[in-house]
Amino acid sequence: AALSHVMGAYAVGVMSLGAPECLVVAKRGAGSVVLGLGAGETFVASDVPALLPYTRDVIVLEDDDVAVISAAGAALSSLDGHPVAREPARIAWDAAMAEKGHYPHFMLKEIYEQPRAIADTFRGRVSIDDGDVMLPELADASGVTDVDRVVLVACGTAYHAAMLGRAMVERFAGLPAEVELASEFRYRDAVVGARTLVIAVSQSGETADTIGAVKAARAKGCPVIAVTNVMGSALAREATAVVSMQAGPEIGVASTKAFVTMLVALYLFGLWLGRERGALTPRDIAKSVADLVEVPALVEKALEVEAAMAALAREVATARSVLYLGRGHQHAIALEGALKLKEISYIHAEGYAGGEMKHGPIALVTDGLPVVALAPRDGAYDRMAGNIEEVRARGARVIAVTNAGDDRVAATADVVVEVPATAELLAPLVTVVPLQFLAYHVAVGLGRDVDRPRNLAKSVTVE
Numbered sequence: 001a002a003l004s005h006v007m008g009a010y011a012v013g014v015m016s017l018g019a020p021e022c023l024v025v026a027k028r029g030a031g032s033v034v035l036g037l038g039a040g041e042t043f044v045a046s047d048v049p050a051l052l053p054y055t056r057d058v059i060v061l062e063d064d065d066v067a068v069i070s071a072a073g074a075a076l077s078s079l080d081g082h083p084v085a086r087e088p089a090r091i092a093w094d095a096a097m098a099e100k101g102h103y104p105h106f107m108l109k110e111i112y113e114q115p116r117a118i119a120d121t122f123r124g125r126v127s128i129d130d131g132d133v134m135l136p137e138l139a140d141a142s143g144v145t146d147v148d149r150v151v152l153v154a155c156g157t158a159y160h161a162a163m164l165g166r167a168m169v170e171r172f173a174g175l176p177a178e179v180e181l182a183s184e185f186r187y188r189d190a191v192v193g194a195r196t197l198v199i200a201v202s203q204s205g206e207t208a209d210t211i212g213a214v215k216a217a218r219a220k221g222c223p224v225i226a227v228t229n230v231m232g233s234a235l236a237r238e239a240t241a242v243v244s245m246q247a248g249p250e251i252g253v254a255s256t257k258a259f260v261t262m263l264v265a266l267y268l269f270g271l272w273l274g275r276e277r278g279a280l281t282p283r284d285i286a287k288s289v290a291d292l293v294e295v296p297a298l299v300e301k302a303l304e305v306e307a308a309m310a311a312l313a314r315e316v317a318t319a320r321s322v323l324y325l326g327r328g329h330q331h332a333i334a335l336e337g338a339l340k341l342k343e344i345s346y347i348h349a350e351g352y353a354g355g356e357m358k359h360g361p362i363a364l365v366t367d368g369l370p371v372v373a374l375a376p377r378d379g380a381y382d383r384m385a386g387n388i389e390e391v392r393a394r395g396a397r398v399i400a401v402t403n404a405g406d407d408r409v410a411a412t413a414d415v416v417v418e419v420p421a422t423a424e425l426l427a428p429l430v431t432v433v434p435l436q437f438l439a440y441h442v443a444v445g446l447g448r449d450v451d452r453p454r455n456l457a458k459s460v461t462v463e
């Protein structure tokens with residue numbers, strides 16, 4: 001009764017001395033409430049991982065749900081007292097997946113889980129024999145293929161994944177695509193409608209800005225695909241259909257395995273959309289599928305750079321500022337590498353498109369400035385090699401991420417980090433790995449709280 005007078009967002013649990021055997025929980029807007037259903041016991045938590053040691057059967061409350069919890073179970077109703085039926089979901093993760101194991105930090109564990117998480121995300125969704133992609137979850141997604149353009153919305157690391165998702169949609173589906181920060185899109189009167197497909201990318205599915213952007217898009221009639229790690233999340237419920245990532249629980253605030261699995265989910269969706277719209281030949285699809293299934297082994301190989309990045313981190317930890325440069329698909333990785341370093345080490349870092357250097361940032365280059373340059377052998381390689389020469393000539397200390405056997409960049413850079421080569425659209429899944437290790441080891445070296453950096457939350461459920 002009291003909650004019917006409450007304005008705004010809340011997630012509450014209430015006990016009364018008069019009824020000590022039960023707990024009343026309710027939620028609206030920001031924040032999540034998850035019920036765990038055990039045998040003769042019932043749990044309440046704000047997120048699924050907390051429940052996993054006790055049960056994998058959960059109910060995620062929706063806005064204006066009220067649940068009366070007792071050892072026998074949960075009785076759900078709406079705020080105005082009408083009974084509500086919600087099917088429990090069975091969580092595929094187990095408690096061990098939400099624990100650190102022998103790793104000192106969740107972030108390091110999650111970096112090492114990437115080959116498995118990538119494979120889990122495409123497993124059962126591609127057929128190597130048929131050279132095809134299957135996303136049965138989209139069978140009933142109405143209006144998703146009949147569109148003229150695509151807008152991707154996301155925040156933080158998910159935004160960087162969305163930048164690459166744009167390239168995948170353009171390449172595979174031949175549709176014009178844009179990418180926008182969800183926090184901007186939601187407050188802009190964007191010109192979108194039923195023929196604009198919105199793809200919202202969010203690990204947690206609870207990011208307030210991304211949900212706000214989706215609500216704004218839905219109000220204008222856009223079909224919405226959610227790419228998320230949490231089925232049953234607020235974002236998943238708002239969307240027309242969901243393409244899940246199978247990262248497993250990501251606990252470290254710095255997103256790592258969620259990033260690479262977002263890329264896999266977007267790649268699969270791009271291929272599916274291209275096939276449905278007749279924009280790809282069976283041969284194109286078969287080749288793209290074959291490239292994808294190689295990626296877990298290539299990322300596994302890239303994990304071997306950890307010791308080299310740990311050594312390099314000792315030097316980078318003394319820097320006041322670090323510049324990350326990339327072009328084409330590697331621009332998003334430059335932004336992602338800089339974000340990782342800032343958020344967990346608190347060292348200032350900037351990610352830039354190499355071609356923008358001459359338009360301002362080159363003035364920042366002084367003797368000894370660490371510049372992390374992403375230079376795999378792709379269509380932007382020669383121009384990137386030129387950027388490396390430019391900054392090197394001005395005294396920068398260049399750490400170049402390249403593919404094995406590279407001569408030109410290796411001859412110019414101060415430090416060369418080699419990772420395996422792969423198809424251009426998939427190269428970001430490999431080149432991001434050394435940057436994750438670099439941020440991690442700089443932060444550890446500086447004694448930072450790697451998994452819980454200051455001022456940050458894992459899910460940003462407020463504006």
Ligand code: M6R
Nearest residue numbers: 156157158202203204207254255
């Ligand atoms: O759960 P989401 O993917 O929506 O989260 C978006 C951002 O808050 C998140 O990626 C944030 O930038 C990470 N801390 C980056 O490591």
